[in-house]
Amino acid sequence: MSQEKQSRVIAIIEDDIDIQDLLSAFLKPKGYTLVFFSSAEAALLELEENQKCDVIITDLQLPKMNGIEFIQKFNSMEKQVPIIVMTVTKSADVAIQAVKQGAYDFIVKPIHFPQLLLSIERALQLKTLKEDFQFLRSIIKKKDPSEGIIGRSQNFLNAISIAKKVAKSTANILVTGESGTGKELIAKLLHTESYRSKGPFVAINCSAIPENLLESELFGFAKGSFTGAVDKKIGLFEEAENGTIFLDEIGDLSLPMQAKILRVLQEKKIKRIGENQARMINARVVSATHKNLAEEISAGRFREDLFFRLNVIPIKIPPLRDRKEDIVPMAEYFLTRFALVNDSPVRAFSKDALEYLLDQKWKGNVRELENAIERAVVLTESTVIQVEDLYTEELRAVMANDKTATFDKNDFHIPFEHTLLPLHDVVQKYIEYAVMKNEGAKDKTAKELQIDRKTLYRKINPTENILIGFFPHWPRSTASSNSGMIRRRRSREMP
Numbered sequence: 001m002s003q004e005k006q007s008r009v010i011a012i013i014e015d016d017i018d019i020q021d022l023l024s025a026f027l028k029p030k031g032y033t034l035v036f037f038s039s040a041e042a043a044l045l046e047l048e049e050n051q052k053c054d055v056i057i058t059d060l061q062l063p064k065m066n067g068i069e070f071i072q073k074f075n076s077m078e079k080q081v082p083i084i085v086m087t088v089t090k091s092a093d094v095a096i097q098a099v100k101q102g103a104y105d106f107i108v109k110p111i112h113f114p115q116l117l118l119s120i121e122r123a124l125q126l127k128t129l130k131e132d133f134q135f136l137r138s139i140i141k142k143k144d145p146s147e148g149i150i151g152r153s154q155n156f157l158n159a160i161s162i163a164k165k166v167a168k169s170t171a172n173i174l175v176t177g178e179s180g181t182g183k184e185l186i187a188k189l190l191h192t193e194s195y196r197s198k199g200p201f202v203a204i205n206c207s208a209i210p211e212n213l214l215e216s217e218l219f220g221f222a223k224g225s226f227t228g229a230v231d232k233k234i235g236l237f238e239e240a241e242n243g244t245i246f247l248d249e250i251g252d253l254s255l256p257m258q259a260k261i262l263r264v265l266q267e268k269k270i271k272r273i274g275e276n277q278a279r280m281i282n283a284r285v286v287s288a289t290h291k292n293l294a295e296e297i298s299a300g301r302f303r304e305d306l307f308f309r310l311n312v313i314p315i316k317i318p319p320l321r322d323r324k325e326d327i328v329p330m331a332e333y334f335l336t337r338f339a340l341v342n343d344s345p346v347r348a349f350s351k352d353a354l355e356y357l358l359d360q361k362w363k364g365n366v367r368e369l370e371n372a373i374e375r376a377v378v379l380t381e382s383t384v385i386q387v388e389d390l391y392t393e394e395l396r397a398v399m400a401n402d403k404t405a406t407f408d409k410n411d412f413h414i415p416f417e418h419t420l421l422p423l424h425d426v427v428q429k430y431i432e433y434a435v436m437k438n439e440g441a442k443d444k445t446a447k448e449l450q451i452d453r454k455t456l457y458r459k460i461n462p463t464e465n466i467l468i469g470f471f472p473h474w475p476r477s478t479a480s481s482n483s484g485m486i487r488r489r490r491s492r493e494m495p
């Protein structure tokens with residue numbers, strides 16, 4: 001989590017010009033940036049308002065305000081910068097006094113430079129540790145009941161506010177939304193905000209389990225009820241007693257299974273397989289689906305009566321593309337989380353990276369965004385995530401393998417040729433470049449080129465096959481080969 005030494009700033013408070021020169025001659029070649037002050041008053045003024053620094057070295061004997069007073073005043077600003085004190089006095093009392101006031105270390109003049117360097121390096125380590133500690137503490141402090149649920153868009157906040165309101169009721173709740181929008185997260189929130197929060201939260205993905213197993217998972221079975229039933233098994237409805245059962249992907253249930261669930265909801269009783277005795281259950285049912293259940297009902301695949309039972313209170317989570325305001329805070333949250341988990345020094349996104357995130361379609365919603373950030377945190381070699389770190393494996397592979405592609409992301413050259421190029425070709429080439437530079441983001445490209453979106457579409461039409469190679473979602477109307485198009489472009493570039 002440490003920064004490079006080159007970027008570290010040392011503020012030096014020393015009224016003796018010769019010592020300033022000596023310190024400068026020794027410390028500058030080590031890569032530190034030095035800022036000198038000849039009085040404690042001047043240093044206080046600048047360090048409070050304008051000048052950032054990582055370590056302070058101060059003389060104790062200064063013209064007006066002395067070093068001890070400086071330490072007291074500076075530390076009251078709570079800037080957390082270590083202070084190293086220099087003095088000609090060898091007296092232990094002075095050293096103790098300085099350290100008591102909050103100095104980090106003490107150096108006696110004439111300065112022993114290797115000792116000073118060691119002290120600076122250790123002070124910097126301490127500062128880094130303190131910063132990391134504060135960073136971790138700020139994350140822990142942020143935790144609240146909806147901990148880890150990030151969003152500031154109005155339509156997402158509406159969904160959260162409904163969830164919080166209805167959490168305390170006994171009504172069944174159906175959470176809908178595309179895959180990866182956070183349905184399970186909301187289901188957990190409904191549980192933690194309910195009176196049942198001390199009880200269990202039991203989740204089952206109805207589409208992931210074969211039909212015959214699903215039944216025994218949900219209802220349990222009696223010993224010997226079928227071959228292999230060597231012992232009784234308690235079903236999930238019973239396990240969720242006094243808590244919440246989350247039936248995920250309820251839209252994928254078969255019709256016979258729907259009938260069984262409907263009976264449970266109506267009677268609030270279950271029967272373990274192989275038993276006649278009905279058992280009362282007390283579990284709150286929250287279900288979720290990415291499917292449009294109204295459509296499923298009209299197609300005869302979902303029972304309308306079950307739908308009404310489950311959907312007493314509906315909560316719809318909008319897809320990420322309809323709540324773009326959530327992208328940046330979520331990305332920052334994931335960055336922080338994955339940086340912590342991976343003990344990575346990554347702390348921020350570049351401006352381009354943030355723009356890239358905002359331009360994506362996020363068909364896989366929050367899950368896709370989360371995965372993209374995790375991959376970037378692991379892959380990046382910088383403390384700031386760059387746009388390239390966010391490219392998908394697919395895009396990387398295309399860029400790495402497509403040797404015929406002449407796209408240079410950072411540069412645009414119009415080649416010098418013996419004969420001049422027709423202006424139309426130059427314009428066309430520049431548009432291709434602009435679209436590719438923006439990773440296919442049409443709105444952004446149109447805005448930057450100051451043309452409207454329709455004009456951009458019209459202009460890129462002849463080049464769309466090049467773009468498909470990089471951006472699979474690009475509209476495709478002709479079937480000519482991608483590489484052929486790129487080759488043609490290239491041959492034109494060769495003088």
Ligand SMILES: Nc1ncnc2c1ncn2[C@@H]1O[C@H](COP(=O)(O)OP(=O)(O)OP(=O)(O)O)[C@@H](O)[C@H]1O
Binds near residue numbers: 185366370
């Ligand atoms: N608002 C949010 N804040 C923080 N993380 C979120 C948010 N929404 C979703 N996530 C994260 O995104 C991932 C997907 O969320 P979740 O599993 O709840 O989605 P889902 O709608 O149930 O998806 P699926 O339909 O695929 O089951 C999870 O890791 C979840 O923690």
Ligand SMILES: [Mg+2]
Binds near residue numbers: 183184248
């Ligand atoms: Mg889910």
